[in-house]
Amino acid sequence: MTKADFLNALAHRLGALSEIDIARSLDYYEEMIDDRMDDGMTEEEAVAAAGSPEDAAREILLNIPIPPPDPAPVKRKPDGGRILLLILASPLLIVYFALVLCLLAVLWCVPIVVWALFVSAAAAAVGGIIAGAASIAEGNLLHAAFYLGLTLAGIGLAVLLYFASAAVTKAFARLTVLIVKGAVAPLRRKGA
């Protein structure tokens, strides 16, 4: 076996090591073989004296640690401070949150309108009672009956609108939570 054959066979078996360790190991054996040849051995004798490439590789692999594979990138948990910094640092994010806020404001107009209808119906009922009482005092019973009807209709509407307003408010509160979560989610992914 020639020196080159020996070194090739050795290099082939050291594949798991780092390039530096492979180069150092090959340098060591090459130097050994060269020194033996300088000492009067033929190339073949010098290679034979170095032992088999298999034994050499086994000894090296047993004693020199194999480098671990590249560690997986560490996933960092997003923290509140980081998100706040992102928001403060980017004017685009300010615009983004302004848009989200506008969307929420528009949506909340619906429950506000329903509540306003409830207040109107209740006010109509109260107004009916007052006007009815005034009509009775004047002795105008026809007017009083009209206001009584108005009051009853107002009370009925107000009761219905109260429940409607409560239900709509609850639904929009849930929707708001969903929207806020949805708006923050892409930032968390970016920050991770």
Next chain:
Amino acid sequence: MDIQMKRGLLEAAVLSAIRDSDSWGYQIIKDMKPYVEISESTLYPILRRLEASGCLTVRTEEFGGRLRKYYHILPAGRERLDAFREDWKEVLAVYSFIVREEKTP
């Protein structure tokens, strides 16, 4: 011989081979040969371990148109040899107990 014991002995022997002057791989093997046979495959990991533990350093120098690595003992290596000498006193004491003459009944 027990592997751990042999390992310790060979490491001390290699340090001793470079104690008085810097030396290179093949010369270390030749210097040790009258006392203990060591192959290059055995020597190489020992040199790497001693280097990693700060007992010796390696430098590369040109010799006869090629490169050769010279090994130089460091203070930690000398301390290791001193410790070996101290430890060996204890080993010898135990040895003399182990191999004492048998009492005839």
